[in-house]
Amino acid sequence: MMNWFYLHGRAIAHALRRLAGQPLGTLLSALVVGIALSLPGGGYLLLDNVASLARGVSGTPEISVFLDMGAGAADVALIERRLKAEPALASYRYVPRDEALQQLQRGGLGDVLGGLSANPLPDAFVAAPRGEDPAVFERLAETMRSWPKVAHVQLDSAWVKRLHALLGLGRSAVMMLAGLLGFALVIVTFNTIRLQILTQRPEIEVSRLLGATDPFIRRPFYWFGGLQGALGGLVALGTVWLGVEALAAPVAALAESYGAVFALSGPGVPESLVIVAFATFLGWLGAAISVRRHLAGA
Template identity: 75%
Template sequence: MNWLNVHARAFAQAVTRLASQPLGTLLSAMVVGIALSLPAAGFVLLENVATLARGVSGTPEISLFLEQGAGVDDVGEITRRLQQEAAVASFRHVSREEALLQLERGGLGDVLGGLGSNPLPDAFVVTPRGESPELYERLHALFSNWPAVEHVQLDSAWVQRLHALLGLGKSAVLLLAGLLGFALVIVTFNTIRLQILTLRHEIDVSRLLGATDPFIRRPFYWFGSLQGALGGLVALATVWLSVEALGPPAASLAATYGAVFSLSGPGLHEALAIIAFAAFLGWLGSAISVRRHLAERLV
């Protein structure tokens, strides 16, 4: 209970300090918020691009082409094996007759008619359970070793490209977040340094009266955390406003490609994570500053 009381007191003190300088608080929150909004917006953009890419390209599939001489027994065996494979989400059998019919409908009837017999093999179109390139590689190797399977066509190149692009994007966003997070730590460090200089007399007097270092430090920790959290809220508001502004034109652009797409902002968990991250950086900046500037004994 005492622990709660001392933190409640330090929290109230930090809020009072923030409220006593509304313009300074607003400006600091804006600086922190705008700095954080860039990586936050980058993260949101990546999530939306990933969703859009999945929507446009459909679910990636693996095609199994059987040998020309494969019979009903072979088709049955492959069907049985696919049913037992846990990594297979669904599959469908495309008979050689059905494949021929599809090609004829596609306008190749004259060409195929000249061949005399149906040159197309039985085939299976498999949808794996998951999208990781590793899974696709594993299934490719597995299917290639099955009897009567002539060729396995792995349509994973685009999956790999997408993953590579998203990975690159994530790395860029993380790098940006790291750099701007460092800037946030510096901003808080400097704010707390100025506060310590301003409150030097009060700190001196408190120490003379028996204040411990944690007693003096706590309000600064809370101040830094609250300033960071306020900056996080500004960043969220910036991202949300951007999403609202860019949503309609993005939807119009997607419609020209025949896709339905709506730009979405960060969800509840992402929003909380952004605020918590900002508060943590604020705390870190204040902790370093307090450690640096209160280490000098003032009395």
């Protein structure tokens, strides 16, 4: 095990010396990788922020459960127990028919409702599901329709379906962009490692004459590609954060125009690790393909 750490430590040191020995080439490669990865990374982050903004503007989707006009206190208590036992609900509230009538009267319909001899409104519950999955809303609505003394269930999820469809389309487009740019970055690393192998051909031949194994020769190239990709990932993170800072004020102004308070958020720790890890993997993959292709004939 100690020998394994020692060999990889030497390979890392060798790769770092190569990177430091050509600062301009290292910087340009990191910029190419970073700017390319910042496009899908920033796009995915922007979609998440847009979803949060839309939720803040549109409010939380709700399910309204209207009871029969003949429902009594026992029926209301039964419905409330079932709502309380439903794990997919985040909250619910009971709206008595008299309270609903008062709300309509305060809303400007007092003259119309004043001519009625009796309150035409039923008792109702307004429930808020957990999450934003339209399938969960539909399931809850179907379940509530089967309950006794429930006359009608109104589902407020049309905007949620449209939002999920748009976000799904956006995420698919971002993933396609990430795949295309990732393929291009693998090609960039492939060519970089190919040039490294051609440059070090005499050194590789001497190492083989001295008994160096293929894994020993290949290991520094793998680390060179991985470290180059990791540097590009850090550049991508910096680029995304600069974009977040540049867009923060316009997005806040847009949210304020809708009466919402919203702050554009940058990538968190998990997202940052994913970006750097993905860039490192792309660099390693390009190096591995190039080494297998060109080192055998070196």
